[in-house]
Amino acid sequence: KNEVEQSPQNLTAQEGEFITINCSYSVGISALHWLQQHPGGGIVSLFMLSSGKKKHGRLIATINIQEKHSSLHITASHPRDSAVYICAVGYNNNDMRFGAGTRLTVKP
Amino acid sequence: NAGVTQTPKFQVLKTGQSMTLQCAQDMNHEYMSWYRQDPGMGLRLIHYSVGAGITDQGEVPNGYNVSRSTTEDFPLRLLSAAPSQTSVYFCACRLIPNTGELFFGEGSRLTVL
Numbered sequence: 751k752n753e754v755e756q757s758p759q760n761l762t763a764q765e766g767e768f769i770t771i772n773c774s775y776s777v778g779i780s781a782l783h784w785l786q787q788h789p790g791g792g793i794v795s796l797f798m799l800s801s802g803k804k805k806h807g808r809l810i811a812t813i814n815i816q817e818k819h820s821s822l823h824i825t826a827s828h829p830r831d832s833a834v835y836i837c838a839v840g841y842n843n844n845d846m847r848f849g850a851g852t853r854l855t856v857k858p
Numbered sequence: 859n860a861g862v863t864q865t866p867k868f869q870v871l872k873t874g875q876s877m878t879l880q881c882a883q884d885m886n887h888e889y890m891s892w893y894r895q896d897p898g899m900g901l902r903l904i905h906y907s908v909g910a911g912i913t914d915q916g917e918v919p920n921g922y923n924v925s926r927s928t929t930e931d932f933p934l935r936l937l938s939a940a941p942s943q944t945s946v947y948f949c950a951c952r953l954i955p956n957t958g959e960l961f962f963g964e965g966s967r968l969t970v971l
Contacts, residue, residue, distance in 0.1 A: 783960060793948060793962040836901065838960075844889065844908055845916060850900040 753777065756837050756849035763856050769824040771852045773837030776818065784811050784822050785836040787851070793836070796822070827856045860884055864949050864963035871939045871970045879934040879966050881949030887961070889952045890932035894918065894945040895965075901948065907932055939970045 755774045763769055773782070784796040797804050797811040799820065804811050808827075813820040824831055837849040865880045883890065891906035893916075903916030907926040921943060923935040932951075936943060947966045952958035 785960070785962075791946070791965050793950075793965075795959045795961065798959050838901070844906055844914070846891070846903050846906075847917065848893075848901040848903075850898065 753847045754837055754839055754849040756835075756852050758852060759850065760853045761855070763827050763854070765828060765856055765858050767827050767856075769827050769831075769854065769856075771822045771835050771837075771854070773820045773822070773849055774818060775820075775837075775839045775847075777841075778818075779839040780842050781840040782813055782820050783838040783840065784820075785838060787834040787836060789833065796835075824854075827854075829856045829858050832856050862949055862951055862961050862963040864947075864966050866966060867964065868967050869969070871936075871968065873940060873970060875939050876935070876937050877939065877968075878936075879947055879949075879968070881932045881934065881963060882930050883932075883951045883961070884930065885951060885953070885961065886929060887951040887953050887958070888929070889954075889958070890926065891916070891950050892922070892924065892932070892934045893948045893950065894943075895948060896945050904934065904947075936968075939968075941970045944968060944970045 753776050757772045782799045787793045799813045808825045810823040832855050834851040834853050836851045840846050862883045888909045892904040893901045895901050902918045905924040907913045913924050949963040950960045
């Protein structure tokens with residue numbers, strides 16, 4: 751069983767829809783990362799969270815430490831948001847574990 | 859600034875051959891790490907380093923060696939390649955070991971025949 755579970759695995763949305771991707775983890779962490787992997791393969795960091803909520807443009811990330819759960823929200827989705835979104839957790843010993851990713855397709 | 863540079867981008871090896879994947883960063887980040895990405899498996903941490911002279915094992919270290927002689931470079935060595943090591947490899951770095959943003963290289967696609 752993966753230590754980091756993401757849902758859904760695949761998500762198709764119409765342009766303009768509000769999107770939520772969920773991430774659950776099993777043990778205490780020092781930080782949680784949301785990453786975006788474009789169809790060309792490059793990976794970029796979207797957020798790093800240790801508590802609360804962060805917002806960047808149309809993207810919002812939240813984390814609930816007690817429930818060991820994080821969500822990534824995309825408001826007013828656009829076809830250029832189509833990518834794989836990856837949740838990753840970091841531990842105090844600097845080890846990291848990753849979710850399998852959520853493949854998002856936004857149709858015009 | 860180039861950020862994180864990985865070479866080569868593509869490599870084909872025969873079983874038993876050795877090779878080194880290079881990773882260099884110009885951001886003066888202390889933490890560097892190597893991952894492999896396989897279909898359906900997601901990213902998995904191979905080895906990481908929190909500074910020059912310090913390395914540690916991640917989730918899937920077997921078959922790989924690393925060293926960190928400088929802050930800038932973190933090479934990944936395959937001493938005897940196996941078909942199971944066919945994968946896409948990513949190098950990443952961050953400024954603060956536990957809480958910094960991750961910066962990834964473009965990836966290296968390795969095929970072992």
